[in-house]
Amino acid sequence: MRLEYPANVRIVRVPCTGKVDVMLMLRAFQKGADGVYCVGCLEGTCHYNAGNLRCRERVEHVQSMLDEMGMEKERVRMYNLSSGEGPTFAAYAKEMTAYIKEVGPSPLGTAQNKDE
Amino acid sequence: MNDRAATYIEYAQAVPLAYAIDMDACVGCGLCENMCLAGAVAYDDKVRQTDVQVGSIILAPGTKPFDPAGLDHLGYGKFANVVTSDGFERILSAGGPYYGHIMRPLDRAEPKSIAWLQCIGSRDTNQCGNGYCSSVCCMYATKEAMIAKEHIHGDLDAVVFNMDMRTYGKDYEKYFMRARDKEGVRYVKARVHTIDENHETGDLSVRYVDEEGKVCVDEFSMVVLSVGLTIPEDATRLADRLGVELNKYKYAKIDPLAPVETNQPGIYVCGVFQGPKDIPESVTEASAAACLAGADLSAARGTDVETIVLPEQKEVAHQEPRIGVFVCNCGINIGGVVDVPAVQEYAGTLDNVVFTDSNLFTCSQDTQEKIKEMIIEQGLNRVVVASCSPKTHEGMFMETLEACGLNRYLFEMANIRNQNSWIHSKTPDTATEKAKDLVRAAVARARTLKAMEEKRIPVNQKALVVGGGVAGMTAALNLERQGFPVVLLEKTDSLGGLARRLHHTIEGADVQAFVAKLVADVSGAEKIEVLLGAEVVGFGGYQGNFTTEVAVGGDKRSIDHGAIVVATGAVEYEPTEYLFGDDERVITQLDLSDRIAEKGVADVDTVVMIQCVGSRNDEMQECSRICCQNAVKNALAIKEQSPDTQVFVLYRDIRTYGQMEDYYREAREKDVIFIRFKEEEPPIVEKSGDGLVVRVKDHILGQQVAIEADLVTLSAGLRAADTETLCRTMKLNTNLENYFMEAHVKLRPVDMPGAGIFLCGTAHGPKLITETLAQAQAAASRATTFLAKPEIKLSAITAKVDTDHCVKCLTCVRNCPFDVPVFDNNEKLIKIDEAMCHGCGVCACVCPRQTIQLGFYEDDQLISKVDGLLAEKTG
Numbered sequence: 001m002r003l004e005y006p007a008n009v010r011i012v013r014v015p016c017t018g019k020v021d022v023m024l025m026l027r028a029f030q031k032g033a034d035g036v037y038c039v040g041c042l043e044g045t046c047h048y049n050a051g052n053l054r055c056r057e058r059v060e061h062v063q064s065m066l067d068e069m070g071m072e073k074e075r076v077r078m079y080n081l082s083s084g085e086g087p088t089f090a091a092y093a094k095e096m097t098a099y100i101k102e103v104g105p106s107p108l109g110t111a112q113n114k115d116e
Numbered sequence: 117m118n119d120r121a122a123t124y125i126e127y128a129q130a131v132p133l134a135y136a137i138d139m140d141a142c143v144g145c146g147l148c149e150n151m152c153l154a155g156a157v158a159y160d161d162k163v164r165q166t167d168v169q170v171g172s173i174i175l176a177p178g179t180k181p182f183d184p185a186g187l188d189h190l191g192y193g194k195f196a197n198v199v200t201s202d203g204f205e206r207i208l209s210a211g212g213p214y215y216g217h218i219m220r221p222l223d224r225a226e227p228k229s230i231a232w233l234q235c236i237g238s239r240d241t242n243q244c245g246n247g248y249c250s251s252v253c254c255m256y257a258t259k260e261a262m263i264a265k266e267h268i269h270g271d272l273d274a275v276v277f278n279m280d281m282r283t284y285g286k287d288y289e290k291y292f293m294r295a296r297d298k299e300g301v302r303y304v305k306a307r308v309h310t311i312d313e314n315h316e317t318g319d320l321s322v323r324y325v326d327e328e329g330k331v332c333v334d335e336f337s338m339v340v341l342s343v344g345l346t347i348p349e350d351a352t353r354l355a356d357r358l359g360v361e362l363n364k365y366k367y368a369k370i371d372p373l374a375p376v377e378t379n380q381p382g383i384y385v386c387g388v389f390q391g392p393k394d395i396p397e398s399v400t401e402a403s404a405a406a407c408l409a410g411a412d413l414s415a416a417r418g419t420d421v422e423t424i425v426l427p428e429q430k431e432v433a434h435q436e437p438r439i440g441v442f443v444c445n446c447g448i449n450i451g452g453v454v455d456v457p458a459v460q461e462y463a464g465t466l467d468n469v470v471f472t473d474s475n476l477f478t479c480s481q482d483t484q485e486k487i488k489e490m491i492i493e494q495g496l497n498r499v500v501v502a503s504c505s506p507k508t509h510e511g512m513f514m515e516t517l518e519a520c521g522l523n524r525y526l527f528e529m530a531n532i533r534n535q536n537s538w539i540h541s542k543t544p545d546t547a548t549e550k551a552k553d554l555v556r557a558a559v560a561r562a563r564t565l566k567a568m569e570e571k572r573i574p575v576n577q578k579a580l581v582v583g584g585g586v587a588g589m590t591a592a593l594n595l596e597r598q599g600f601p602v603v604l605l606e607k608t609d610s611l612g613g614l615a616r617r618l619h620h621t622i623e624g625a626d627v628q629a630f631v632a633k634l635v636a637d638v639s640g641a642e643k644i645e646v647l648l649g650a651e652v653v654g655f656g657g658y659q660g661n662f663t664t665e666v667a668v669g670g671d672k673r674s675i676d677h678g679a680i681v682v683a684t685g686a687v688e689y690e691p692t693e694y695l696f697g698d699d700e701r702v703i704t705q706l707d708l709s710d711r712i713a714e715k716g717v718a719d720v721d722t723v724v725m726i727q728c729v730g731s732r733n734d735e736m737q738e739c740s741r742i743c744c745q746n747a748v749k750n751a752l753a754i755k756e757q758s759p760d761t762q763v764f765v766l767y768r769d770i771r772t773y774g775q776m777e778d779y780y781r782e783a784r785e786k787d788v789i790f791i792r793f794k795e796e797e798p799p800i801v802e803k804s805g806d807g808l809v810v811r812v813k814d815h816i817l818g819q820q821v822a823i824e825a826d827l828v829t830l831s832a833g834l835r836a837a838d839t840e841t842l843c844r845t846m847k848l849n850t851n852l853e854n855y856f857m858e859a860h861v862k863l864r865p866v867d868m869p870g871a872g873i874f875l876c877g878t879a880h881g882p883k884l885i886t887e888t889l890a891q892a893q894a895a896a897s898r899a900t901t902f903l904a905k906p907e908i909k910l911s912a913i914t915a916k917v918d919t920d921h922c923v924k925c926l927t928c929v930r931n932c933p934f935d936v937p938v939f940d941n942n943e944k945l946i947k948i949d950e951a952m953c954h955g956c957g958v959c960a961c962v963c964p965r966q967t968i969q970l971g972f973y974e975d976d977q978l979i980s981k982v983d984g985l986l987a988e989k990t991g
Binding site for chain 1 (some may be wrong): 256266392535538539540541542543547550553554849913933954955957970975978979982983985986987
C-alpha cells in the first residue's frame with residue numbers, strides 16, 4: 001500500500017509477539033530507544049493461540065518498571081491489528097511517534113549517549 | 117511503447133532470463149552471432165520438431181490484449197496520448213520506457229488528468245463482435261488509477277468511464293471503495309462516444325452522454341483504453357490441430373459442470389483460454405487441470421523423477437563470519453529513492469563484511485548465479501540481501517545459498533523497500549540513512565546466525581475433507597482418483613449443501629442431476645468414507661500427521677490423516693429489508709427459482725428483482741458475485757415460461773462478468789427492464805391495498821417510478837457458513853466476512869496458511885458452481901502434491917532445550933499453547949518434538965534459566981538486531 005509513516009520507526013521481525021520478552025524490550029531502552037511498541041494480531045486471533053496476550057502482559061510489566069524508574073510508562077505499548085490493516089499500522093506508527101515527540105527523548109538514551 | 121532493439125530480454129524477471137531476437141525488427145546482419153564472445157547466438161537457428169510421448173495435455177495458451185487500432189472514434193494510433201492499458205502498465209513499470217515516471221508519450225509531460233475508458237474490445241457486439249465482459253479491466257483500471265495518483269505527487273484527476281463497475285472478486289469491492297472514497301478516483305457512468313485531440317496542447321477531448329442524457333465534453337491530458345482479453349490466433353490454430361472445440365468467441369467450449377475439460381478426453385484447459393478471468397482463478401484452474409491430468413496418470417506417479425542433488429553443506433560453525441551484502445535497486449522501487457551506492461559503500465565498512473554488490477533486480481536469475489559465484493569465490497559464510505520483504509523472497513534466496521553448499525539459515529534480509537523506500541519516498545535522504553541502519557542491523561544479526569538442520573517426517577496419505585457440498589464431494593472424488601483414501605465429514609445428515617437448492621446454471625446445465633450423480637459417486641467410492649452428522653470436536657498433530665476427533669451421532673472417532681480440505685460452504689443471506697418475512701410475496705432468488713421450477717410463473721404479471729440485498733452495504737461491504745447472474749438467469753427463465761410477465765431488475769451495477777454477459781444482453785433483448793439505482797437512493801417496497809408497490813428513481817427518466825409487483829425477488833447475497841467452533845478447534849483463520857483466508861490471494865488461492873491445509877468452494881468466498889468445481893479440483897490437486905510425497909521437510913525454526921542446564925521446572929510444559937514440551941519420565945528430561953513445535957517461541961521467553969532457544973530467533977540473534985538498529989553510525 002506504500003503508506004507513509006515516520007522514518008524513526010525500526011522493525012524487528014519476530015515469529016509472534018509471544019516471542020518478545022521483557023529483556024528484549026528493556027534492551028531497546030538500554031540501547032537508546034525512546035519508545036518500544038509491539039504489534040501483534042488482534043486479540044483472540046493469535047496464530048499461536050495467545051502469544052499476543054502474553055506480550056500484552058509483558059508490556060504491562062515493563063510499563064510498571066518504567067513507572068517505578070520515573071519514566072513515562074506509555075513509552076512502551078502494545079498494539080493489535082490484523083495483517084490486512086496496513087493503514088492502522090501506519091496510524092499506530094504515527095501515534096507512537098507523536099507521543100514520543102511530546103514527551104521527548106528517553107532519559108536512559110540520553111544518559112547512555114553522554115557516557116559515550 | 118518505445119522501439120526495442122532487435123535483441124532483447126522480455127523483462128527483467130522473465131524465465132528463462134535470456135536474450136531473444138525479435139525477427140520483426142531484425143535486419144538480418146548476423147552481427148550478434150559474430151560479436152558474442154560466449155558463442156551463444158545461433159543466428160540461423162530454425163524451428164525444430166520434437167516428438168514427446170505424453171498421457172495428458174493441458175492447454176494454457178493465454179491471452180492477447182484487444183487491439184483497438186480498428187476503432188476509429190478512439191484515435192488510438194492517431195493521437196499520441198491515447199494509450200492502451202497494457203501500454204500504461206509499461207509506463208508505470210520501473211523497467212518501462214519512462215523508468216516508472218508517469219509521462220504522456222507526446223511531450224513527456226506529467227499528465228494532470230487521465231481518463232480510463234472501460235469495455236474497449238469487451239461488451240461490444242457492434243464494433244468488434246466481442247460480446248463478452250473481459251472480467252479483469254475494472255480492477256486493473258482501478259489499480260492503475262490508484263498507482264498513477266500515487267506516482268504523481270500532487271493532484272491527478274483520475275476518471276474511470278464505465279457502464280458497470282465489476283469488482284466482484286474476493287475483497288475487490290473494498291479495493292474499489294478505497295479508490296473511490298479515499299484516493300479520490302472518480303467513476304463516471306458513461307460509454308465514451310468519441311475522442312478528439314487538441315492539436316496545440318495534445319490534450320484530448322472526451323465526448324460522452326452522462327446519466328441524465330446530457331452530452332458532455334471533458335478534456336484530459338491522457339486517455340487509457342482499458343482493452344479486453346482476446347484469444348491469440350495461434351491458440352485457435354492449436355485448438356484446431358488438436359480437435360478442441362471452441363465457442364463463438366474462440367474460448368474453449370466447456371461444460372459448466374466440467375470446467376477444465378475439453379471435448380477431447382485427456383486434453384484440459386486453464387486460464388483465459390477457458391474464459392476471461394483474473395490471476396487467482398487462472399492459478400486455481402491451472403491446479404484443477406493438473407488434478408485431472410495427473411489423475412489420468414496417477415499410476416505412473418513418481419517414475420522418471422530426477423532429484424535435485426544439493427552439494428554437501430560447508431561447515432561454518434567455527435569460522436569467523438565472512439558476510440556478503442547484496443543491495444537491490446528493485447528497478448527504481450529502491451534505487452529511485454535510496455542512494456544505493458552509498459548504502460553499498462556503507463555496508464562495506466561494517467565488521468565482517470568482506471564483499472558488497474548492488475543489482476538492478478537482486479531476485480533475477482542472473483543475480484542468483486552471481487551470488488552463488490561470490491559465495492564460492494569470496495568464501496562467504498553469511499549472506500545479507502537488502503531488498504524487499506522476506507515474506508516473498510526469503511525462500512528463494514535461501515535456495516540460492518543451499519545450491520552452493522551454504523546452509524539456508526545463514527541468510528538475512530534488510531527490508532529497504534517495503535519498510536523504507538516505499539514509505540519514505542518523499543524524503544530520500546532520510547530513506548538512505550534508514551537503509552543504512554537496516555543494513556547494519558541485518559549484518560549484526562547475520563554474524564550470529566547458525567546453520568540449522570531441517571528434520572524429515574513421514575506423511576500419512578489419507579485426506580480429511582470438511583464439508584459435504586459440491587466442493588467437498590468434488591475434492592474427495594478427485595483425491596480418490598489420485599489414489600488417496602478420504603474421510604468426508606458433513607455436519608448435516610445429507611450430502612449436497614447449497615447446491616441442492618439450485619436447479620440450473622445460467623448456461624442451462626442441470627444442477628440437480630449433477631448433484632445426485634456426485635452423491636452417488638461419493639457414496640459408491642471405495643476409498644471415500646462419508647460421515648454424516650459429523651462434527652469436529654478435537655484436533656491435533658501437524659502437517660502430514662494430523663489427528664482429528666470427530667463426534668458422529670453419540671460416538672467419538674479419532675481420524676489420522678495427512679492433509680485437510682476445508683469446504684464448509686456458504687448460505688443465502690436472510691434479508692431483513694424490503695418487507696422480507698413480513699409479506700410472503702417478497703422472496704429471495706432461491707425461492708424464485710424453486711417457484712419457477714415447481715409452480716411456474718404464468719400467473720404472475722410483474723416481478724421486480726432488487727439487487728445487492730445484504731451485499732455492498734455497511735454491514736457487508738463485499739459483492740456476493742453470484743446474484744447478478746442469478747437475477748438474469750431467473751429473469752430469462754420467467755420470460756421463457758411466460759413471455760408476457762414483466763420483469764424489472766433494480767440494480768447498482770450489473771456484474772455478469774465473463775461470457776455471462778451474453779445472457780444479460782439476451783435478457784434486455786427479451787424486454788427485461790433494468791433500472792439502475794444509487795446506493796444512497798435504494799428502492800422502497802410498500803404494501804398498497806392488496807398489492808406491492810416498488811418505488812425507485814429512474815435516472816434516465818429523471819423521475820420516481822412506481823411499479824406494481826406481484827412478486828418482489830430479493831437478490832440476497834451469500835454469507836459464510838458458521839464456522840466459529842471449527843476455526844477455534846482447528847486453528848483456522850477467516851477474514852472480516854468470515855470467509856477462510858488463503859495463503860496468498862493471487863498466487864496460492866487454494867492453500868491455507870497452515871501447511872497441509874487446503875480450501876475450496878464458497879467457504880473461500882462467493883462463487884458460481886462452475887468456479888467451485890474448478891477450485892475443488894484445485895484443492896485436490898494441491899493436497900495431492902502434498903500427500904504424494906512419502907516424507908516432508910520441516911522448518912528448523914523450532915524450540916530446542918539445553919538439557920544440561922535445564923532444571924526441569926516445567927514452566928515450558930505449562931506455558932506451551934500446543935502442549936509440545938513434555939517431561940520424559942524414562943530419561944528424566946524435558947523433550948520438545950520438533951515436528952509438533954509451531955515455532956512461536958513462548959517457551960523460550962518463559963524459561964527462567966534461558967535454556968530454551970528458538971532457532972533463527974535465539975536471544976543473541978534478536979539482541980544483535982536491536983543493538984544494530986539502535987547503534988550510532990560509525991562509517
